[in-house]
Amino acid sequence: MLLYLVRHGETEWNREHRIQGSTDIPLNNTGRSQALATGELLAQRAWDAIYSSPLSRAMETGDIIATQIGLPGPVPVADLVERAYGEAEGLSDPELSQRFPAGSDVPGRESREAVVARVLPALLELAERHPDGAVLVVSHGGVIRSVLSVVDPDRHHGRIPNGSVHSFRHEGGSFSLIAFDDPIDEESLRAATDDLDQQNPIERREEDEAARA
Secondary structure, three states, X not given: OEEEEEEOOOEHHHHOOOOOOOOOOOEOHHHHHHHHHHHHHHOOOOOOEEEEOXXXXXXXXXXXXXXXXXXXXXXXXXXXXXXXXXHHOOOOHHHHHHHOOOOOOOOOEOOHHHHHHHHHHHHHHHHHHOXXXXXXXXXXXXXXXXXXXHHOOOOOOOOOEOOOEEEEEEEOOEEEEOOOOOHHHHHHHHOOOOEHHHHOHHHHHHHHHHHHO
């Protein structure tokens, strides 16, 4: 079974480099164009189903992609929602540094471990539902990074831009990462704007801390 995780298109908060998390911010026009471009690339292959986080930016991305690949709109899955960043949501990098300096706790921030604990079982359920299929899942940068942290923990995976595609294989009850040399992935990265770490200073802070560890 093949599972492709797609990050939603750009929003205004992405463009402004504000932490989004579980706040429901819609796509902007750039995000819609990114979703269309990703959908056109994904239309080169056959797909069995498409699912999405219930947040509007993911659902609209999924709707645009579904039109391109000839499937009904995405089925929402609550556990695929973006990581919650608590009181940091809506903040820019300077605002985050002022209110919550490096090393301080952010009330309400969801740990990556907690994200994995809800997202991975949801993805495994989808894999079991489509045992020989190819499935698209539209989700979020924090979710994708959290999945990568357990599926392929020994590698730094770099940029996770809006509209990017990340491919996995499900076999024997677990996922493995398919190498990032898929032409779909390469094309989507070339069309991308800013990536997760540029848009989300908490994610960047945590990645820098991990690199120093």
